[in-house]
Amino acid sequence: MNHKAYKELLMLAASGDVDSGDRALLDRHLDSCAECRAEFAAQRTLHDQVRGARSAVDVNDALLQEARLELRAALRRERAKAHGFRWREFGFTSPAFRLALGGAFTLLVGVLLGRTFFTTSATSGGATAEIPVVGASGTHPEEGETRITNIRFIDPGAHSGQVEFTFDALTPVRMRGSVDDPQIQKVLTHAMLNEENPGVRLRAVNAISAGPAEGQDREVKSALIQALENDRNAGVRREALNALRRMAFDGQIKKALLHTLSSDANPGLRVAAINALDSARTQTSGYDQDFLDVLKQKAGTDQNNYIRVKARAVLEEASRR
Amino acid sequence: MTAVTKNDRYMTNTDEELIRLAQQGDMLAFEQLVFRHDRKVLSIAARYVTNADDAKDIYQEVFIRVYRGLRKFRFRSEFATWLHRITVNVCLSHRARSHRSNRTVLIGDQGEDEQEAHGDVPDPGGGPDRQAIDADAFQHIQEALEVLSPKQKLVFTLRHYEGHSLKEIATMMNCMEGTVKRYLFTATRRLRDQLKEYA
Numbered sequence: 281m282n283h284k285a286y287k288e289l290l291m292l293a294a295s296g297d298v299d300s301g302d303r304a305l306l307d308r309h310l311d312s313c314a315e316c317r318a319e320f321a322a323q324r325t326l327h328d329q330v331r332g333a334r335s336a337v338d339v340n341d342a343l344l345q346e347a348r349l350e351l352r353a354a355l356r357r358e359r360a361k362a363h364g365f366r367w368r369e370f371g372f373t374s375p376a377f378r379l380a381l382g383g384a385f386t387l388l389v390g391v392l393l394g395r396t397f398f399t400t401s402a403t404s405g406g407a408t409a410e411i412p413v414v415g416a417s418g419t420h421p422e423e424g425e426t427r428i429t430n431i432r433f434i435d436p437g438a439h440s441g442q443v444e445f446t447f448d449a450l451t452p453v454r455m456r457g458s459v460d461d462p463q464i465q466k467v468l469t470h471a472m473l474n475e476e477n478p479g480v481r482l483r484a485v486n487a488i489s490a491g492p493a494e495g496q497d498r499e500v501k502s503a504l505i506q507a508l509e510n511d512r513n514a515g516v517r518r519e520a521l522n523a524l525r526r527m528a529f530d531g532q533i534k535k536a537l538l539h540t541l542s543s544d545a546n547p548g549l550r551v552a553a554i555n556a557l558d559s560a561r562t563q564t565s566g567y568d569q570d571f572l573d574v575l576k577q578k579a580g581t582d583q584n585n586y587i588r589v590k591a592r593a594v595l596e597e598a599s600r601r
Numbered sequence: 602m603t604a605v606t607k608n609d610r611y612m613t614n615t616d617e618e619l620i621r622l623a624q625q626g627d628m629l630a631f632e633q634l635v636f637r638h639d640r641k642v643l644s645i646a647a648r649y650v651t652n653a654d655d656a657k658d659i660y661q662e663v664f665i666r667v668y669r670g671l672r673k674f675r676f677r678s679e680f681a682t683w684l685h686r687i688t689v690n691v692c693l694s695h696r697a698r699s700h701r702s703n704r705t706v707l708i709g710d711q712g713e714d715e716q717e718a719h720g721d722v723p724d725p726g727g728g729p730d731r732q733a734i735d736a737d738a739f740q741h742i743q744e745a746l747e748v749l750s751p752k753q754k755l756v757f758t759l760r761h762y763e764g765h766s767l768k769e770i771a772t773m774m775n776c777m778e779g780t781v782k783r784y785l786f787t788a789t790r791r792l793r794d795q796l797k798e799y800a
Contacts, residue, residue, distance in 0.1 A: 288786070323789070326792060329796065330742055336648075337647035339656075347657045347660045350661055351661050352632075
């Protein structure tokens with residue numbers, strides 16, 4: 281082995297990455313080479329110096345827990361993005377349905393145009409429309425009358441006899457059915473997560489929570505958890521929390537409540553989370569260690585005085601048991 | 602009596618069983634899989650960046666990529682190997698993004714309050730002199746590491762802090778062992794140059 285090869289070897293040896301055979305070979309070389317001995321000492325110093333330095337970020341349990349909670353929320357968003365609202369389950373995308381609805385819609389547009397302009401022209405060449413079709417099959421859907429709004433003339437057709445314009449056609453769909461019906465739940469779940477208007481989201485949560493807790497499937501629970509963790513409106517988060525409290529307590533609900541207790545900006549919701557977790561111990565036969573850990577943190581650091589007092593009170597109660 | 606949740610039941614499953622369940626959409630199995638390996642991922646990320654938020658960003662990006670790619674995982678390699686390879690890629694792309702957006706923050710630039718609030722810096726213990734010396738050494742080493750290229754820094758971190766062999770690092774980085782060795786040599790040489798004055 282030449283001198284250069286020994287230099288490579290001693291750098292690996294400094295961090296302990298050589299086998300016993302190479303190490304013995306290196307030791308023999310070091311006995312006879314002052315330059316490599318000095319180099320080896322320098323390498324060891326560097327290794328010790330770097331290894332002895334603490335990390336810029338302390339990987340403790342609290343940081344890991346925080347990372348896990350944030351990951352959980354990100355995964356929910358990922359899943360929601362991937363699934364979206366599954367219109368296929370309603371049969372809206374089947375070719376037969378689209379053909380039938382397209383035909384009916386074209387007829388409807390024709391009638392409405394006739395009524396609107398009181399003119400029928402044999403030379404008009406017929407009307408075409410490219411408007412997104414909305415409808416419903418579902419349990420008991422009822423279509424209301426299509427409302428034409430926002431007509432914009434592209435070519436008023438004063439001289440040519442041809443007219444061109446755009447408009448919005450809104451068709452209200454009425455669904456009636458039991459709250460525990462899966463299709464009703466799907467629409468409500470969609471509204472809960474996607475409606476812009478917080479009032480609508482709130483009503484959707486209220487409607488879902490009005491049903492029997494045992495009839496609600498995993499997706500409803502998941503949507504409620506997502507609303508609790510991510511909805512911008514505190515009222516919606518509060519109702520989602522109340523709805524979750526009515527369900528059988530399990531690990532998912534516990535984690536969502538712990539997330540609220542740890543991170544929600546609204547103190548009322550943090551208090552509600554403490555109450556929910558505290559009362560859940562009747563279902564889990566005792567205090568949960570994760571809950572106690574978060575409480576300890578809250579007892580010392582929460583900005584809200586009442587929450588600090590409340591956390592201490594629950595911790596005292598737990599220590600007495 | 603303690604309640605046995607579904608998550609507890611997964612504790613006895615092998616990684617392969619958890620992956621197969623997760624591939625069928627079982628999120629609790631996926632979560633259990635994450636919990637088995639995530640400390641290591643966070644540890645690599647934490648050594649690679651200089652603040653807790655960046656470490657969590659890398660952590661999250663890694664597991665989102667795992668989640669997206671798990672359906673196509675065909676058990677041709679160990680899950681841990683695949684996971685670490687993703688971690689390495691995310692670290693490298695994170696560094697590139699940070700440089701592009703010029704968001705790199707040196708530890709010395711953070712105020713004390715911010716450091717405390719993020720819990721980034723542990724209490725080193727000892728008297729004020731010892732703490733001052735530690736903080737000084739720490740800052741020198743951090744600055745020296747920042748001088749390395751992303752790949753040099755990653756190889757150095759994986760070798761010296763995480764204790765991986767050159768062969769393991771080569772597998773993670775999907776390159777030859779000789780290439781890893783070259784990165785390590787260069788990184789070591791540059792670090793020694795950087796720290797020469799300090800030593």
